[in-house]
Amino acid sequence: xxxxxxxxGFFETGRNFCGSYYDPARLTTVQxxxxxxxxxxxxxxxxxxxxxxxxxxxxxxxxxxxxCAQECPAHCMEVVKDTEKKADYLGxxxxxxxVFAIDMSVCMGCGICVEVCPFDSIKMDQVFELAREDRRMxxxxxxxxxxxxxxxxxxxxxxxxxxxxxxxEKRKAQAKRATAAAPATPAIL
Amino acid sequence: MSALDSIFISTEHWLAGLxxxxxxxxxxxxxxxxxxxAVFGSCFALTTILERKILGRMQNRYGxxxxxxxGLFQPLADGVKMLIKEDIVPFSADQAVHxxxxxxxxxxxxxxxxxxxxxxxxxxxxxDAGILxxxxxxxxxxxxxxxxxxxxxxxxxxxxxxxAIAQMISYEVPLVLASIPVLIAASSLSLxxxxxxxxxxxxxxxxxxxxxxxxxxxxxxxxMIAAAAESNRCPFDLPEGESELIAGFLTEYSGFKYALFxxxxxxxxxxxxxxxxxxxxGGWQAPARWLEWLPSWGWFAAxxxxxxxxxxxxxxxxxxxxxxxxxxxxxxxxxxxxLVNLFVAVAWWQSGVWQFPGALELRWLLGxxxxxxxxVWLGRALKGGKTAEHHYNYAE
Amino acid sequence: MIAAPPEPQAPGLGDFANHxxxxxxxxxxxxxxxxxxxxxxxxxGERVVKLTPVFGYLHRNHEKIAEKNSYxxxxxxxxxxxxxxxMTNNWAYVLSVEKLAGLMVAERxxxxxxxxxxxxxxxxxxxxxxxxxxxxGALGTPLMYAFREREKILDLxxxxxxxxxxxxxxxxxxxxxxxxxxxxxxxxKVAADFVFFLDQFxxxxxxxxxxxxxxEGVGVLPRGLAVNAGVTGPGLRASGVNYDVRxxxxxxxxxxxxxxVPLGERGDVFDRYMVRILEMRESVKILDQALRDIPxxxxxxxxxxxxxLRPKPGEAYGRIESPKGELGFYLISDxxxxxxxxxxxxxxxxxxTVLEDMCLGHTIADVVIILGSIDIVLGEVDR
Numbered sequence: 004x005x006x007x008x009x010x011x012g013f014f015e016t017g018r019n020f021c022g023s024y025y026d027p028a029r030l031t032t033v034q035x036x037x038x039x040x041x042x043x044x045x046x047x048x049x050x051x052x053x054x055x056x057x058x059x060x061x062x063x064x065x066x067x068x069x070x071c072a073q074e075c076p077a078h079c080m081e082v083v084k085d086t087e088k089k090a091d092y093l094g095x096x097x098x099x100x101x102v103f104a105i106d107m108s109v110c111m112g113c114g115i116c117v118e119v120c121p122f123d124s125i126k127m128d129q130v131f132e133l134a135r136e137d138r139r140m141x142x143x144x145x146x147x148x149x150x151x152x153x154x155x156x157x158x159x160x161x162x163x164x165x166x167x168x169x170x171x172e173k174r175k176a177q178a179k180r181a182t183a184a185a186p187a188t189p190a191i192l
Numbered sequence: 193m194s195a196l197d198s199i200f201i202s203t204e205h206w207l208a209g210l211x212x213x214x215x216x217x218x219x220x221x222x223x224x225x226x227x228x229x230a231v232f233g234s235c236f237a238l239t240t241i242l243e244r245k246i247l248g249r250m251q252n253r254y255g256x257x258x259x260x261x262x263g264l265f266q267p268l269a270d271g272v273k274m275l276i277k278e279d280i281v282p283f284s285a286d287q288a289v290h291x292x293x294x295x296x297x298x299x300x301x302x303x304x305x306x307x308x309x310x311x312x313x314x315x316x317x318x319x320d321a322g323i324l325x326x327x328x329x330x331x332x333x334x335x336x337x338x339x340x341x342x343x344x345x346x347x348x349x350x351x352x353x354x355x356a357i358a359q360m361i362s363y364e365v366p367l368v369l370a371s372i373p374v375l376i377a378a379s380s381l382s383l384x385x386x387x388x389x390x391x392x393x394x395x396x397x398x399x400x401x402x403x404x405x406x407x408x409x410x411x412x413x414x415x416m417i418a419a420a421a422e423s424n425r426c427p428f429d430l431p432e433g434e435s436e437l438i439a440g441f442l443t444e445y446s447g448f449k450y451a452l453f454x455x456x457x458x459x460x461x462x463x464x465x466x467x468x469x470x471x472x473x474g475g476w477q478a479p480a481r482w483l484e485w486l487p488s489w490g491w492f493a494a495x496x497x498x499x500x501x502x503x504x505x506x507x508x509x510x511x512x513x514x515x516x517x518x519x520x521x522x523x524x525x526x527x528x529x530x531l532v533n534l535f536v537a538v539a540w541w542q543s544g545v546w547q548f549p550g551a552l553e554l555r556w557l558l559g560x561x562x563x564x565x566x567x568v569w570l571g572r573a574l575k576g577g578k579t580a581e582h583h584y585n586y587a588e
Numbered sequence: 589m590i591a592a593p594p595e596p597q598a599p600g601l602g603d604f605a606n607h608x609x610x611x612x613x614x615x616x617x618x619x620x621x622x623x624x625x626x627x628x629x630x631x632x633g634e635r636v637v638k639l640t641p642v643f644g645y646l647h648r649n650h651e652k653i654a655e656k657n658s659y660x661x662x663x664x665x666x667x668x669x670x671x672x673x674x675m676t677n678n679w680a681y682v683l684s685v686e687k688l689a690g691l692m693v694a695e696r697x698x699x700x701x702x703x704x705x706x707x708x709x710x711x712x713x714x715x716x717x718x719x720x721x722x723x724x725g726a727l728g729t730p731l732m733y734a735f736r737e738r739e740k741i742l743d744l745x746x747x748x749x750x751x752x753x754x755x756x757x758x759x760x761x762x763x764x765x766x767x768x769x770x771x772x773x774x775x776x777k778v779a780a781d782f783v784f785f786l787d788q789f790x791x792x793x794x795x796x797x798x799x800x801x802x803x804e805g806v807g808v809l810p811r812g813l814a815v816n817a818g819v820t821g822p823g824l825r826a827s828g829v830n831y832d833v834r835x836x837x838x839x840x841x842x843x844x845x846x847x848x849v850p851l852g853e854r855g856d857v858f859d860r861y862m863v864r865i866l867e868m869r870e871s872v873k874i875l876d877q878a879l880r881d882i883p884x885x886x887x888x889x890x891x892x893x894x895x896x897l898r899p900k901p902g903e904a905y906g907r908i909e910s911p912k913g914e915l916g917f918y919l920i921s922d923x924x925x926x927x928x929x930x931x932x933x934x935x936x937x938x939x940x941t942v943l944e945d946m947c948l949g950h951t952i953a954d955v956v957i958i959l960g961s962i963d964i965v966l967g968e969v970d971r
Contacts, residue, residue: 005571007794009510015792016250016509016729023249030252031736043743045768047750074660074895113664113756118764118896127750251732347610388642425797426725430953512725514953575797584866586848587830 044158047127048112050105052147059148060099064124066091071116071125079109080116086100088109092169093176103147107133108140123165129157197312197487200227218328224316228305232241236458243504250508270451277447282345285444292451294445298334302457304329304463311476311489318443322383323375326467327368329420333460334360337431338440344444352440354426355515356431362522363421363428367464369530370414373407373537374471383467387475388517401474406559408539412472416499419468421522423461426507430515461503462496469495525570532566538550596959609637612952616645620720622959623966629944634951643937646954646970654797654930659685659760659897662930666755669932670968673712674705675745675953676910678758683839684906684917685760694889697762698841699739699882703775704745704757706871707876707910710782711738712911713787713822713864713871716963720861723792723960724802730793737785740778747771759895762888777873786868794865803857807946807958810855817942821913821935823962826863827855833909845874846882857961898925912963932971936964 022029023046030032034042056062072080081140083102091097155162197200204223211219218364241263245255256263281290305323309315319325334357341353375381378389383537392400402408421428431440442453471477473495476488536559545554611629616624624645630638650669654662666681667674679701686693692845693701715738718731742752747768749757757764793799809819814827824831832849834842850866852859899921907916913935920929947955 005567005574005797008797008800012509012792012796013505016505017786019252019733020246020250021506022222023252030249032253032701034254044597044758045748045750045765046746070895073662074658076657111664111754112751113667113754115660115664115756115877247727250735251727251729253732348612421685426727430727507727508729509792511721511796511802512724513798514802514951517801575801583853584862585851585853586866587832587835588848588853 009186020134042129042131042157044160045116046129047117048131049107049110049128049133050112050114050116050125051128051167052103052144053124053151053154054148055151057150059122059150062151063099063144063148064091064122065100065103066097066122066124067103068121070119070121074119075110076113076115077109077111079106080104092173094180100144103144104141105147106140106141123169126154126158126161128150199315200311200489228304228316232305232412232459232462235462237271238453239458239462241266241506244501246501246504247508250505256344269305272450274448279449280444280446282444284345286343286345286521287484289339290444291449293336293340293343294449295336296339296454298452298455298459299332300329301463303458305459305466307383308463308466308470309387309475310466310492311487312322313384314476314489317462318384319382321381322345323371323381323386323467323471326383326463327364330460330464331364336456336552341441341447342443346444347439347441352431352443356441359380359424359428359431359515359518359522360422362519363418366414366522366526367418367422368529369534370411370418371467371471373411373534374402376537377402377541383475387470387477391477392472393481397480397526399474399477399479401472401477401479403472403474405537405540406556406563407533407540408472408562410529412468414526415468415472416502416535418522418526419461419464420496420503420506420520421487422464423457425461426511427510427517430512430518444478461500465496465503466492468499476586520574525574526568529566532563536562590836592696601636608632611930614955622964623969625964625966625969627955627959629947629952629955631952634681635949635957636868636947636952639947639955641940641943643940643966643969646966648971650971651760651930651932655926655928658895658925658963660894660926662927663758664754664756667756668967669934669971670910670912670915670936670965671753672715672965673911674753674755675701675708675757676908676915677716678755679705679840680906680908680910680915681917682758682760683908685897685899687906688921688925689760689897690891691761691892693840694762694886695841696766696883696885697887699878700763700767700887701758702840702842702845702874703882704748704755706874707741707744707775707778709871709911710868710875711741712859713868713965714738714785714849716864716960717789717793717861720857720957721799724799730789732790733785734787737782740781744771744775747774750878759888759892759894761892762886764886765967774880775875776879779872779879782872785863788873791867794862800858802954802957803861803961805854805856806950806954807857807961808855809942809946813942813945814855817870818938819942821909821911821963822863823855823860823939825849826852826859828853833914834906834920837907839906842935845877847874849872857957859963860963867933877889909935910935912965912968913939915968932968934968936962936966936968940964940969 019029024030031141052060054060055064067082067084069082069084072078072082080105081102082100084098085101086098088098089094112127114127151162151166154165186192193549204220204227208216208220212515241256244255244266245263248255256266259265275450281287304314304326306317307325315322338353338359341349341351341356344350374386380389390399390401390440394400398404403412408417408565420426424431432442442450445453469492475539476492478484478488478491479487540559543551543558546555612629614627614629616626618625626642626645627642628638628642629636648668652667653665657665663678664680667675667676684690711734715731715733718728718734721730723726729955736929745755745757748750748771749755749764781926809823809827811827813831814824815829819827820831820833830851831847833839835849847870850863850870852863901921901923903918903920905916905918907914909915914933916933918929918931918933919927924927943959943962946958950958
């Protein structure tokens with residue numbers, strides 16, 4: 004009969020109209036900026052550098068190996084090594100980056116730099132309100148470095164796993180140093 | 193009850209009484225005009241915001257809710273936006289006609305409000321041929337659409353205008369045909385008398401509104417569909433379709449003239465909805481005697497509001513018809529159905545003399561049976577043999 | 589001596605040269621062209637006599653960039669091809685690289701790939717139905733309903749891969765990261781809700797007389813033409829040709845799932861719409877089976893190196909049934925870290941080649957609907 008389909012359509016929209024007043028599953032709008040959805044744990048936007056402890060430069064995990072800059076698909080990172088070496092958490096002598104710049108207007112937030120980093124030093128941030136009125140999207144080391152506590156805050160699971168892995172490696176390194184340092188006990192004949 | 197009912201009339205008399213006796217009729221008329229423009233102007237503003245909010249709710253989003261409480265000041269913001277926009281007139285356009293087109297659309301529509309009875313004794317002018325006046329005015333405003341299309345000197349606007357005119361003229365026929373049974377029933381062309389003819393109750397509780405008869409129900413449906421097409425409302429809004437290439441006769445209009453076109457369109461909608469309420473829903477009459485504590489203009493407003501909500505609901509639900517389908521629908525479906533409706537109405541009135549028990553049920557059965565049969569037959573013809581169920585095979 | 593190149597000529601109109609023809613450019617800025625896409629339409633009155641699609645407004649040198657970047661670095665770029673369906677784009681590319689380099693895929697990763705691909709197919713078809721109705725003038729109501737469901741799936745993708753649209757999730761030999769806790773249950777719930785949504789959607793639309801009147805008999809694509817032009821995907825199946833790459837190639841582990849392939853009869857706009865609705869129902873079945881049967885285990889072979897993949901010299905063509913059609917990647921390796929040639933077979937572009945044939949004789953209002961029913965995404969057409 005002509006019109007039956009139309010009436011069913013009216014019924015559906017009418018049901019949606021009435022439901023929007025009492026059923027939260029019908030009206031799912033989140034009124035930004037008064038209400039904001041919390042980002043999921045795995046959400047990623049742009050990268051940042053992790054430092055342990057309080058001092059960004061001293062605790063910086065990055066060793067300027069430049070693997071992230073080589074693998075970046077958008078070629079948005081510039082890493083320049085420093086000359087002096089300092090010991091890292093495993094006791095190995097590493098350099099720190101003198102320049103670490105990411106052009107955030109070019110970065111596509113793909114997370115490949117995070118995947119290839121051997122030192123767990125660059126991780127994905129969750130900040131998405133990045134719009135600015137100027138063009139200063141080239142972030143330097145001082146802008147990029149954020150503490151491990153912040154990392155725990157935004158990615159608790161991942162940060163905990165990383166900390167545990169690093170602690171395990173530190174234990175193994177210390178154990179290796181202990182056996183190397185202690186002289187071998189001669190067998191008592 | 194009657195003090196509240198006649199509050200508008202008594203206010204107007206009191207205000208006119210303040211003027212000297214010589215100019216009292218003129219002042220009285222000006223007051224009525226001012227009142228009508230104020231009421232229906234604010235109705236326009238309210239409808240624009242309500243439409244957006246209701247459409248939003250049907251599409252599971254909030255409508256505008258930033259400007260003012262619940263977004264109610266949005267029309268003010270829209271009005272300011274329209275006023276401060278640059279008024280662009282094409283260089284090669286016919287300047288006078290281009291300027292006059294929105295005026296020629298809006299001005300006659302205001303006239304149409306003069307004959308509608310909004311309450312007990314509340315029609316601005318009581319004409320013996322009120323409904324004839326109304327239809328004449330409605331047709332006059334269609335010229336403005338063509339003026340807009342022609343003066344823009346733009347082949348797309350002209351095509352859009354011609355399509356709009358074709359649509360409007362085609363739907364005038366079912367509009368008038370659907371209202372003829374009402375005129376026969378009331379034996380009058382005067383709108384207040386048509387409302388009076390619908391007073392009283394059948395079997396003690398069913399109001400004697402025209403919509404509660406088989407021909408009235410069908411006529412009401414026909415009238416409302418034709419009204420939507422006359423006002424270029426979805427699903428008949430092809431002339432102003434946004435996703436069509438030819439943006440219609442409104443292409444070369446910007447700023448306040450564009451707003452005037454929209455005002456004219458919405459006013460046309462209000463006028464024809466008001467006529468529908470008057471003809472079929474008993475005008476300002478209450479549905480039951482114990483509900484008559486609400487003033488008559490309140491009942492008119494309530495029925496009016498329900499019909500406007502139905503139009504908004506249709507806009508949210510239905511896609512747009514293509515022009516040839518639209519015209520086919522008018523000429524091959526609505527007009528024959530309206531003619532059959534007329535026949536059923538005459539038969540209803542002639543068989544009103546039947547007094548045997550079950551006469552009313554029999555008359556209802558015959559009326560609805562004939563209308564339903566013609567409806568189904570015309571529906572099949574309109575689909576043109578495409579009623580075959582679609583068959584979808586599946587491959588493994 | 590080399591002759592001068594011929595003078596460029598206006599396209600000939602043949603018999604119609606004497607009629608009063610209207611040439612209209614449905615320009616790149618248009619509410620209904622699904623992106624920056626232009627159509628030069630020549631009209632005789634209201635009927636279309638010639639239609640020339642003009643695209644390239646979104647060309648971003650994807651294939652050339654891939655020749656300079658490593659194989660790993662091209663994966664985020666494939667997200668942006670058909671930017672609505674990033675997961676299936678990723679899968680087509682990693683499938684080609686796995687064929688080229690001879691890599692095996694972890695079993696759990698295969699199941700995850702099927703799950704996310706079918707979720708992608710669900711929301712792509714729902715959005716297409718919404719956009720088609722939007723073009724017909726239904727003012728966005730079905731579109732909003734489809735997007736409400738899409739939001740649920742995008743939330744799933746965000747918790748899985750970190751990003752709602754540009755997922756960058758597949759890797760050579762598996763997937764980037766494993767399912768988070770509770771993801772399977774959430775995905776099962778989304779699949780169950782989707783069936784209710786489809787029922788509501790069909791109640792709103794499939795019997796709607798206006799939708800049927802606008803789309804039946806419009807834009808008919810004959811079987812022979814579809815096959816000759818290389819049209820793939822739901823458009824081909826709506827014309828009655830039984831060709832679904834999931835059934836033909838049985839890539840991944842699709843041979844383990846029971847699902848049917850809906851076929852249309854006449855190949856008009858309504859058939860293309862209806863085939864997609866039916867495909868959505870079949871996708872939900874695949875989802876249920878995959879979520880039930882997914883095994884535990886590793887999602888990547890630990891021996892596969894992430895960086896510095898250097899496949900042996902050779903060529904490979906890997907293709908999948910993306911929601912738009914057959915998406916293929918043709919790669920030629922010369923043994924180095926970057927591909928020597930990287931070519932995308934974009935289904936949207938190949939399906940567009942029949943646009944003119946489908947539109948001839950119809951009115952302008954129908955052109956918009958026919959374009960909508962082909963389901964193009966300009967990111968894929970222009971790359």
